[in-house]
Amino acid sequence: MPGLISRLARLFAGKPAEVHALMARNQEACAGLNQALPLAGHSFVVLDTELSDMDVKTGEILSIGAVRIEGLTIRPAASFSSLVRPTDMAATGSTLIHRLTPESLESAPALDEVLAAFIDWCGGAVLVGHYIDLDMGFLNREARRLFGQGLANPCIDTLRMAQAYEERRPNAYLGAHLDTLSYSLSSLSLRHGLPDFPRHDALADALQTAYLFLFLVKKMRGGRIVTLKDLWNAQRPRVGLG
Amino acid sequence: MEKALSTLGRTNENKFFFFLATYGLALATQGDPMARLNDPSVQPDFVQAYLKGVLPFSELDPETLAGLAAHCRVDFRPKGELIMDQGKTVLDAVHLVQKGGVRVFFREPDGTTTLLDYRGEKGFVGVASVFQGTPAEFSVETVEDTFFITIAREAFVALVAARPEAAGFFLRGFSENYLAKVFEELRFRREAGSRGGALYARPVGQTVRRSVVDTPMGVSLRRAARIMEEERVGSILIRDASGAAMGVVTDRDLRRAVALGVSVDAPVETMMSVPVESIEGSESNFEALARMMSRGIHHLAVTDQGRVSGVISSHDILLEQGVSPMTLYRRILDAREFDALYSLSGKLPLVVRALLDEGATSRDLNRLLTIMSDAILRKVLELLHRAYGPTPVPYCWLVLGGEGRGERNLASDQDNALIFEDREDEIILRAADIFFTALTKKAVEHLARCGLPRCPGGLMADNPALRLSLAGWTGRFAALTAEHRPEEVARHAACFDFRAGHGQASLALALRERVTALARDRDFLARLAEPCLEADAPLSFFRNFLVEQDGAHQNALDLKRRGIAVFVDFARVLALKHTVPETGTLPRLTRLAEMGVLPVDLAREARDSFAFLTQLRLSRQLARSEAGQAPDHFIDPAALTDLERRMLKDSFGLVRRMQDFLKMVLKEGPRPGAGE
Structure with a gap:
């Protein structure tokens, strides 16, 4: 199968006018992914973004933070973090929420620069995020706008992992209604006794998510998650519960 | 398959619900007005910040620390996982507990296991295995879900090779540098009023x-x-x-x-x-x-x-x-009445504080307290003689126990006795008895009002059993060394630390000579050693609790009973065995090492530990006394700094080594050729 993928990739690479070189590299890097390999053999990038507005139609990315996991251990030294200069300073409504001041944002690089660097930095890693749909919605929108297409990296959502994990062990929360349990990153971290990153910028939240990811990967299904495929199956909500 | 994966992050169902669940709490908690400019490029490296709080890394310069942090990773191991398997695992990284805890145990050949230690946050796992590159000598298992900061073998070995102080930390039980640092920490615990000049050490x-x-x-x-x-x-x-x-x-x-x-x-x-x-x-x-x-x-x-x-x-x-021990000492010597003496004695903690702030160590402070209490004792007896006249028979006031060892602390009570010259004459003896009865009764009372409470065990000179002639005392010690009830031996162990407090010092010296000859008896020493051999030092610390042998937790530590007394007993038994005349624990240990009967390393570590424990006790007593509470011998493990905790842990470890040594030595019996 990797052979097929690389042939496909070469096919795409043959049409340079249609595929941005950056995205071609991204596709090439993601093409060799083998789901049957043990997790320790995969590279993961745990990411978080800060947004001016949660609406994927109007919001802008204000910062990106990410940290790498290899050999199923977090590598704090391998991290990515940058602010992004918004196109519309006046409309950055969540300034207060993120404590990002106009000064710090104005001196930041523009998104095309940051995003290009980020996509290259991720390479073929599996992307992990807490409710990553939201982050990917923005990242893919911008990647399409700037570079013609979205990211090819597969994604894993720690929020869904957490739900699947807690739904499978209802005894641990006997008496608590699952639907009222908060799945926010900080609630989950508190609930499972993870080390705490009190600051809430993109990198700190990415690190916090990385801890949650490691925790869940090794705790779900009694530690029997070995391959990427196992993980993908495990994070699916159980049918009939919800 | 690729298709399935690539859609993994792209489904948008229930988006709004998730959004609220995910970010709702974050929104609610992000109103901190004090928050600094949030620039991810200045985000402090959390690994570096973590290492900064862990010995010996806290001693490294920021550059070296950053270099080390770059080689760190974070690993997670669920509860009940074997991190190290005895005889099998060769770790490729040192593991530091970030959150959670592990249990260290030894698997005996018969399949049973012996618990060696619990290690909680900031505890190291696998140092020896990583150093030597050999399979682990014991097993380590997580007892909770545990996050580790791991340091790659190469980086760790390189650091230790380049930094002798870090190597010392890992390779030796005790490092004098760290001992000095603990003392410093103790001294500056009370920030206010400290001028930090370490004047007295200059x-x-x-x-x-x-x-x-x-x-x-x-x-x-x-x-x-x-x-x-x-x-x-x-x-x-x-x-x-x-x-x-x-x-x-x-x-x-x-x-x-x-x-x-x-x-x-x-x-x-x-x-x-x-x-x-x-x-x-x-x-x-x-x-x-x-x-x-x-x-x-x-x-x-x-x-x-x-x-x-x-x-x-x-x-x-x-x-x-500023605050002057010399002035206090002089005023004690100049005191003309008991009331003045009482109030001067009350100033002792102030002087101790001043000295502690200025860099005095526990050895200095114990000495100072001893000099002061000797002066108070002399003054009390002097004032009493002024009222009662001279003694009918030359006598010597003996100080026993902590005072006899020159190790007075702020919670010491009285341990004293009286010895007088041998006389035949009945009349003189009766006069002496009347005189000493009155004198000792008053002296003990006054001493109590000078801050030395009565001994609950009755080891005081006003007890007629402890007021004997030289011959009487010799007989008493002979009986004591032949005593078979261990509790009696234990109760009188402090008597063997006697020293002349006031009066005819030659009497004390003569008695010391005879006791030295008596106390070398092998069976007696074995009985005397019992409390030391039976003392069970706490196993370790886990979080803010002490871990006892059986794994139970305890949140108050009796520093005297569980620590200091063991060292005192240890030094006493060996000193009596080898006829060392010194009574102080530190001098005894020094002397024993000089004589070649105690390994130099063990002596040094025991001295360091003992100095640390007494210093810790004194600084805690001082804090209590300053807070208007009665000084005691207890400490709360939760109030210890990381450094103190490590030192205490090392001290507990040393207790077991001392016990092993003592057991071995007592089996040997008297050394050949060392007869009287």
Whole structure:
């Protein structure tokens, strides 16, 4: 199968006018992914973004933070973090929420620069995020706008992992209604006794998510998650519960 | 398959619900107005920040620390996972517990396991295995879901190779540097009021400001007084024809000359004090003060490699100091009534605090407290003699236990006894009994009001059983060394630490000689050693609790019973076995090592541990006393710093080694050829 993928990739690479070189590299890097390999053999990038507005139609990315996991251990030294200069300073409504001041944002690089660097930095890693749909919605929108297409990296959502994990062990929360349990990153971290990153910028939240990811990967299904495929199956909500 | 994966992050169902669940709480908690500018590029590296709080990394410069942090990873191991398997696992990274905890255990050949340790946050796992690259010598298992910061083998080995202080930390149980650091930490725990100059630890040579004022012998008293006046000094050094220091004349000597009607034209050497009490300039100010106090003088010649380079007075030292132990000591000596003595005794904690802040160690402080309480004792007896007249029979007041060892602390109680000369005459003996009964009753009462509570065990001179003649005491010790009830031996163990407190010191010395001969009995020593051998040091710390042998937690530690007493007992048994005359624990250990009967390493570590434990106790007692609480021997493990915790842990570890050594030594019996 990797052979097929690389042939496909070469096919795409043959049409340079249609595929941005950056995205071609991204596709090439993601093409060799083998789901049957043990997790320790995969590279993961745990990411978080800060947004001016949660609406994927109007919001802008204000910062990106990410940290790498290899050999199923977090590598704090391998991290990515940058602010992004918004196109519309006046409309950055969540300034207060993120404590990002106009000064710090104005001196930041523009998104095309940051995003290009980020996509290259991720390479073929599996992307992990807490409710990553939201982050990917923005990242893919911008990647399409700037570079013609979205990211090819597969994604894993720690929020869904957490739900699947807690739904499978209802005894641990006997008496608590699952639907009222908060799945926010900080609630989950508190609930499972993870080390705490009190600051809430993109990198700190990415690190916090990385801890949650490691925790869940090794705790779900009694530690029997070995391959990427196992993980993908495990994070699916159980049918009939919800 | 790829298709499935690539859609993994792209489904948008329930988006709004998730959004609220995910970010709702974050929104609610992000209103911190004090938050600093949030620039991810200045986000402090959390690994580096974490290492900064862990010994020995906290000692590294930021650059080295950042380099080390770059080689760190974060690993997660669920509860119940074997991190190290005895004889099998070779770790490729040192593991530091970030959150959670592990249990370290040894698997015996018969399949049972022995618990060695619990390690919680900031605890190391696998150092030895990583160092040596050999399979683990024991097993380690997580007892909770545990996050580790791991340090790659190469980075760890490189650090240890480049940083001897870090190597020392891992390779030796104790490092003197860290001991010094603990002391510093203890000293500066109370930030306010500390001027931090470590004045008392400073060499006395640095406190001497002026060059020496001297005069050749033969000049007149008037001439000497004029020189002193011109130079504005309180003392002058008299040199002989060769230029060597002969003696010293002080203000006080001049006053004496006037009072005695000595001619001002008389040669100066008629009034000089000889020999010149001197101190080498490299000794500490504290040592100088202690020497002045114990000799009852106020000036010392300061020497530089044997040559007199200056004169220092107690005043010189106290001027720089403020709260003055010398003043307190002098006022104790000058006290004319008991009430004054009581209030002066109450000032002892103040002086201890001042000294502690200025850099005195527990050894200095114990000595100071001992000097002070000896002075109080002398004063009490002196005042009593003024009321009761002289003793019918020469006697010596013996101090026992902590005071006998020169290890008084703020929660010490009285341990004392009385010994008098052997007499045949019935009448004299009866007179003596009446006299001593009254004297000791009063003395014990006054001492109690001077801050030395009565001994609950009744080991006090007002107990007739502890008021004996030399022959009586010899018989008593003979009976004690033949005693078979271990609790009786244990109850009287403190008696073996007796020392002359006041009176006829020769009596105490004579008794010491006889006791030394008696106490070498092998069976007696075995009984005496029992409390030390049976003492169970806590296993370790886990979080803020002590872990006991059986794994139970406890949140108060009796420093005396669980720690200090074990060292005292250990040193006592060995000192008696090897006829070491010293009574102090530190001098005993030093002496035993010098004699070659105690391994030098063990002696050094025991001394360090003992000094640490007594210092810890004293600083805690002081804090309690300053808070208006009664000083005691307990500490709360939760209130310990990381460093103190490590030192305590090492001390507990040492207890087991000391016990093993003692067991081995007692089996050997008396050394051949060491007979009387």
